[in-house]
Amino acid sequence: MSSLEDAARRVQRGDVSAFRIIVEATAAKLVRLGARIMGSVTEAEDVVQEAYIKAHKALVEGRFDERSRVETWLHRIVVNAALDARRKRKRDASEPLDDAAIGERGSTAEEVVALRELAAWLDELPDDQRTALLLKSVEGMSSAEVAEVLGCSEGAVEQRLVRARATLRERSTS
Amino acid sequence: MTHPDDDIDARLARLARATERARPSAGFTDRVLAGIDGAPGKDWRSELPRVSRRLVPVLTLVAAGAVVWAVHSARAVDDALVGSFDAMEIEW
Numbered sequence: 435m436s437s438l439e440d441a442a443r444r445v446q447r448g449d450v451s452a453f454r455i456i457v458e459a460t461a462a463k464l465v466r467l468g469a470r471i472m473g474s475v476t477e478a479e480d481v482v483q484e485a486y487i488k489a490h491k492a493l494v495e496g497r498f499d500e501r502s503r504v505e506t507w508l509h510r511i512v513v514n515a516a517l518d519a520r521r522k523r524k525r526d527a528s529e530p531l532d533d534a535a536i537g538e539r540g541s542t543a544e545e546v547v548a549l550r551e552l553a554a555w556l557d558e559l560p561d562d563q564r565t566a567l568l569l570k571s572v573e574g575m576s577s578a579e580v581a582e583v584l585g586c587s588e589g590a591v592e593q594r595l596v597r598a599r600a601t602l603r604e605r606s607t608s
Numbered sequence: 609m610t611h612p613d614d615d616i617d618a619r620l621a622r623l624a625r626a627t628e629r630a631r632p633s634a635g636f637t638d639r640v641l642a643g644i645d646g647a648p649g650k651d652w653r654s655e656l657p658r659v660s661r662r663l664v665p666v667l668t669l670v671a672a673g674a675v676v677w678a679v680h681s682a683r684a685v686d687d688a689l690v691g692s693f694d695a696m697e698i699e700w
Binding site: 478479483 | 615624626628633661
């Protein structure tokens with residue numbers, strides 16, 4: 435059993451300190467994923483923090499069924515939380531991704547620009563296509579891993595990737 | 609001739625490299641753990657499902673024991689009644 439699975443079991447048994455192991459092992463990856471979806475490390479930190487709180491609650495209440503790996507499960511929670519936050523940001527048109535929001539804690543100017551470019555470029559894609567493309571082509575996951583995170587078949591992932599590329603191609607030629 | 613997907617892949621690869629080092633700021637883990645400690649719902653009601661799950665096997669055993677004891681007691685009562693009826697018939 436991996437150390438993350440072991441830590442998750444300890445949290446389920448009431449060992450609060452074991453959750454630190456999970457956060458320390460996964461925070462860098464999850465915040466980077468969140469930042470790539472949100473276009474901002476600062477916003478990603480908020481999203482990932484909320485995701486960890488949800489994950490901890492689910493573990494304590496026994497709602498983590500261990501059908502997937504802890505890391506995959508956390509990726510799924512962060513993806514969903516980030517998509518919700520993006521939708522909320524779009525609804526609240528008063529909160530665009532402005533320079534203040536991405537005047538980031540500890541990010542270089544190049545990272546800030548690249549995160550913003552990535553988010554803006556993929557912004558018009560539907561959520562399912564954008565996340566499939568991000569997880570596969572930017573995060574470097576396999577189709578099977580993407581399918582597990584998104585809770586769909588590998589075929590559905592491939593289909594989303596094809597559609598996403600078609601949309602991006604179309605937009606670049608128009 | 610380049611395939612249009614090459615441009616997309618090249619751009620995705622460039623952006624992946626440029627954002628590779630995006631990291632949480634210092635103290636992020638402590639903020640997360642502080643947030644968990646301060647999260648609402650850490651009262652007895654949130655503990656209830658976990659405690660209940662642990663109690664289920666114990667309560668199942670207790671229930672099974674109670675059924676066995678009830679059946680045993682019913683038989684003992686039946687035997688006692690049969691015995692007393694037999695005694696009454698002999699006396700009569």
